[in-house]
Amino acid sequence: MFFCFDHIYRLKAENVAITYQRESENPVKYRLVVANQILYIIFDGGKRWRGHVVRPFDGLEASFSSRTCLEHVIEGLIGRRGWPQYRQQVVALLDQFQV
DSSP states (O other), rough: OOOOOOOOOOTTTOOSSSSEEEETTTTTEEEEEEEEEEEEEEESSSTTTTTTETTTTTTEEEEESSSHHHHHHHHHOOTEEEEEOOOOOHHHHHHHOOO
């Protein structure tokens, strides 16, 4: 899969720590901002909690096949040092996702 981005906006550390926004309906796509990381979570239509996450900053992409796996993918993309600080908020946001 190829992605091309002209400009990537990275939030400053003092801005809002976590936000999300639904980007599209089909496929269901969310933009999640955690600290200074922007992640696109794209759900495949076939099964619930199955899809992939893209970090546009460096084009890294990872697949997930369950909600627990999605949490682990986000942890890996955010980093193990920062994850404990944001984990509870991210899990609460995932509860709001309509998949």
